[in-house]
Amino acid sequence: MYQVSVEERFRASHHLKGREDRHEHEWRVRIIVAADRLDRFGISVDFKILHRYLSRVVGRLAGKDLNQFVEPPSCENLARFIFGELKKKLPHLISIEVWEGDYGSVRFSPGDQRSPSPP
Numbered sequence: 001m002y003q004v005s006v007e008e009r010f011r012a013s014h015h016l017k018g019r020e021d022r023h024e025h026e027w028r029v030r031i032i033v034a035a036d037r038l039d040r041f042g043i044s045v046d047f048k049i050l051h052r053y054l055s056r057v058v059g060r061l062a063g064k065d066l067n068q069f070v071e072p073p074s075c076e077n078l079a080r081f082i083f084g085e086l087k088k089k090l091p092h093l094i095s096i097e098v099w100e101g102d103y104g105s106v107r108f109s110p111g112d113q114r115s116p117s118p119p
Helices: 047-061 075-087
Strands: 002-014 023-035 093-100 105-108
Touching (some): 002 047, 023 047, 075 093
Antiparallel strands (some): 023 093, 093 105
């Protein structure tokens, strides 16, 4: 199986009510789709198509307050939100990774992947 990814960056603000004031980040989003075949050109998934769909979703978020789209707008909830928006058009989407700045990221994949709660 092939796993194909594209990335997009955007700036947007958010705040976690009761925890922090509104502030801005440069966010980075990477999506990964699965493919098991190559077309006659040797391509599994066209990067341009993936990037077009990702850009549409990210374009709606760019320059906005993310609290308008998801509550609370944690990196985890943002990843799940973007995944849900993209899954409608990209049925072979298997995971998404969202960075809040350059120092931390969250990867979201659907399914029952339970793990212990953090300390």
